[in-house]
Amino acid sequence: MKLYDVTLAPNPRRVRIFLAEKGIDVPLVQVNLAEGEHKGAEFLEKNPSGKVPVLELDDGTCIAESVAICRYFEALTPEPRLFGTTPAEIGRIDMVNRQLELELLQAVGRAWVNGPIVAKMALGSFEQIPAAKLQGENGARAFYQRLDGELATRQFMAGEAFSVADITALCTIDFATRLVDLKPDPELSELWRWHGEVSARPSAGA
Amino acid sequence: MKLYDVTLAPNPRRVRIFLAEKGIDVPLVQVNLAEGEHKGAEFLEKNPSGKVPVLELDDGTCIAESVAICRYFEALTPEPRLFGTTPAEIGRIDMVNRQLELELLQAVGRAWVNGPIVAKMALGSFEQIPAAKLQGENGARAFYQRLDGELATRQFMAGEAFSVADITALCTIDFATRLVDLKPDPELSELWRWHGEVSARPSAGA
Secondary structure (H helix, E strand, C coil): CCEECCCCHHHHHHHHHEEEEHHHHHEEECCCCCCCCHCHHHHHHHCCCCCCCCCEEECCEEEEHHHHHHHHHHHHHCCCCCCCCHHHHHHHHHHHHHHHHHHHHHHHHHHHCCCCCHHHCCCCCCCCHHHHHHHHHHHHHHHHHHHHHHHCCCCCCCCCCCCHHHHHHHHHHHHHHHHCCCCCCCHHHHHHHHHHHCCCCCCCCC | CEEEECCCCCHHHHHHHHHHCCCCCCCEECCCCCCCCHHHHHHHHHHCCCCCCCCEECCCEECCCCCHHHHHHHHHCCCCCCCCCHHHHHHHHHHHHHHHHHHHHHHHHHHHCCCHHHHCCCCCCCCHHHHHHHHHHHHHHHHHHHHHHCCCCCEEEECCCCCCCHHHHHHHHHHHHHCCCCCCCCHHHHHHHHHHHHHHHHHHHH
């Protein structure tokens, strides 16, 4: 088994942290985005979407999409449960994880793909849209505010237990801070309280 | 238990079809999008994202996001399995479902929110971007081509068994055809073969 990885990208880091929380060790293979390896024929055979991460099993089966890879490992090695145990927990954790993806990670992604670093790296086979960059930035900031309010009522993103939703949020916010100039406002004290706690877990270094 | 629903929207239909496949009956409550009910205080308490569908349990717990609601019911009533059984199946079905959501449903959604019906209905608290509409249309058409190729090698979206990924694809394509002027090209014969088969299931009427 091996995991096709890109160290600085937010989605592969989600899988690395998930594996660290589970105590599972999977060999990593770096994919060279700058040289377009993810759009080459060999990689597209593994994932026609041309995105990292991809998990390749020993029989050649490939699983793309960070959350799908995490679900594979949750089914294989259930403990510690990172997607919930009861039906209501399973539903609520997936809800929070999806809202983080669809309303925060995608807003950050919109700011990123329409921003200056992607323009310079010419990663985009893609027309940049300044108005979409602004929508992304505004969406991310509004969602940070919402999270700050919600985290006043619970310790972690989806309740009182650490879950996959915390991993999604951590990787998104760290990427937004380091590479998209979208660091959350220092006044969002509950969000920063949460960020300090999850960043202190050993898995955050993965 | 009740499900907050909008008959014509693609995401609530995903849950209705899922429930029909499981043989589960849940009372529906219609939400009036035209009057902005989904952005009102009462609804935002159930789902701060202001989106349908939302499942409200008898204890008041609310689960938003169509896939999260489906996962709740999969955990409650496992058979028939619509998210897979083995770890590899679970991973692959989630991968296909997510790629359909992120690369097809979102492209269709981009064409929709930047298109003429939303402009007329003034649903958007949202600046419309013509270039984003075009990106959405091109993305959807490219993904239809990809699906047509993949469906030459398998009966259903994620393999030889009907799954949640087929529900996502059916609701997306029907919405794109009826409301976004993005009907798949008649030459995509494998995609239409698949569409005929899944549309003939009793659940498709849900």
